[in-house]
Amino acid sequence: MTIRLYFDDAYLTHWTTRVKDKLEREDGLYVVLEESAFYPHGGGQPNDTGRMNGIPVLDVISEGDEVLHKVERLPDEDEVRCNIDWDRRFDHMQQHSGQHLLSAVCLKHGAMTLSFHLGEDYCTIDVDWTDLPAEQLAAIELEANRHIYMNHKISGYFVTEAEASRLPLVKPPKAVDRIRIVEMEGVEYNGCGGTHVAATGAIGMVKLLKTEKQKGHVRIFFKCGYRALQEFQEQQQVLGAVTVRLKTSRDGILERLDKWEDEQKQRQTELDVLKEALDEITVGQLLAEQEGGRIARIFADKPLKDLQNLAQKLTGQCDAAVLLATEAELKVVLAHSGRHPVACGAFFKEHLAAYGGKGGGSDKLAQAGFGSWDEAHAFYEFAKHALS
Numbered sequence: 271m272t273i274r275l276y277f278d279d280a281y282l283t284h285w286t287t288r289v290k291d292k293l294e295r296e297d298g299l300y301v302v303l304e305e306s307a308f309y310p311h312g313g314g315q316p317n318d319t320g321r322m323n324g325i326p327v328l329d330v331i332s333e334g335d336e337v338l339h340k341v342e343r344l345p346d347e348d349e350v351r352c353n354i355d356w357d358r359r360f361d362h363m364q365q366h367s368g369q370h371l372l373s374a375v376c377l378k379h380g381a382m383t384l385s386f387h388l389g390e391d392y393c394t395i396d397v398d399w400t401d402l403p404a405e406q407l408a409a410i411e412l413e414a415n416r417h418i419y420m421n422h423k424i425s426g427y428f429v430t431e432a433e434a435s436r437l438p439l440v441k442p443p444k445a446v447d448r449i450r451i452v453e454m455e456g457v458e459y460n461g462c463g464g465t466h467v468a469a470t471g472a473i474g475m476v477k478l479l480k481t482e483k484q485k486g487h488v489r490i491f492f493k494c495g496y497r498a499l500q501e502f503q504e505q506q507q508v509l510g511a512v513t514v515r516l517k518t519s520r521d522g523i524l525e526r527l528d529k530w531e532d533e534q535k536q537r538q539t540e541l542d543v544l545k546e547a548l549d550e551i552t553v554g555q556l557l558a559e560q561e562g563g564r565i566a567r568i569f570a571d572k573p574l575k576d577l578q579n580l581a582q583k584l585t586g587q588c589d590a591a592v593l594l595a596t597e598a599e600l601k602v603v604l605a606h607s608g609r610h611p612v613a614c615g616a617f618f619k620e621h622l623a624a625y626g627g628k629g630g631g632s633d634k635l636a637q638a639g640f641g642s643w644d645e646a647h648a649f650y651e652f653a654k655h656a657l658s
């Protein structure tokens with residue numbers, strides 16, 4: 271049985287111990303130690319990493335009574351000096367203690383925590399609510415942080431099943447004989463094998479980021495401690511950049527955006543009027559250019575949508591086959607009023623492949639896209655001659 275040092279002292283980072291066993295398995299090399307402060311995956315908390323006589327410890331798993339350390343190579347010595355990556359561990363402690371506190375506050379508001387995820391980027395808990403209004407979320411966040419500022423002591427210890435039955439535990443414990451309790455003084459007793467900060471003050475802050483509805487319950491995304499600080503710093507950077515770009519203060523951003531949206535709408539209206547006028551002129555020109563029952567024109571920079579609009583206007587005023595191409599979008603459109611013998615979609619389907627184009631359509635309207643202007647242009651020229 272590996273003596274798990276993290277149970278007694280979550281702040282222990284360096285120790286010396288003896289190697290009990292070395293295992294060469296298909297998926298890697300493992301070392302079993304007499305005593306270990308390396309935390310293995312479990313209870314939602316990820317494993318520790320660190321070094322053993324300078325050798326990187328890549329993963330830590332729990333197997334029965336033993337803790338297995340996956341290492342880059344096996345140590346030659348029987349005695350090893352170990353150290354854990356403290357930044358990683360302390361981060362996990364802040365998130366895990368923060369989760370206990372947050373879950374305790376949610377429970378006070380009426381919902382059990384169903385699951386906990388401690389990820390690289392963010393943490394989540396799924397709580398037994400179908401909906402969580404923004405005001406209640408804000409109240410929970412405030413209350414959790416109030417408990418942080420009150421700096422309640424957090425302690426971990428083992429009890430027997432009989433002793434555990436007398437404690438107001440959040441959930442019935444999974445273990446039977448030695449049950450580990452994590453007590454947040456005045457807040458809760460929780461059956462948990464994880465590592466925790468010594469007092470709620472060390473959680474630093476619980477920042478709730480957003481909620482999502484998940485199959486009948488609510489998922490709360492949150493960050494604690496340094497992660498919350500980093501989140502604040504990143505948001506501040508974005509906000510700072512936005513205020514500089516919009517030439518306003520933080521309080522002026524929304525007003526500036528409203529104004530900008532209004533201006534955009536106004537510009538769009540003006541643009542639509544101008545486009546309409548330009549289309550009238552273009553339609554007039556194209557109708558005059560009609561030759562042998564077809565109208566054909568290449569546009570340098572019109573989007574496909576504008577080509578379709580033009581085609582619709584032209585086919586409303588004449589029975590010619592209308593062939594339009596746009597160099598900007600490598601598209602070709604063919605349309606007519608319905609009184610032209612060529613079926614547009616079938617014509618495209620029959621000839622497109624030879625020009626590397628893809629597309630199709632109905633008898634009265636077809637469109638195609640191409641990989642290059644050379645291909646689009648070659649198809650346009652072919653169609654122009656075929657239609658005359």
Ligand SMILES: [Zn+2]
Pocket residue numbers: 313366370460461462463464
């Ligand atoms: Zn826990």
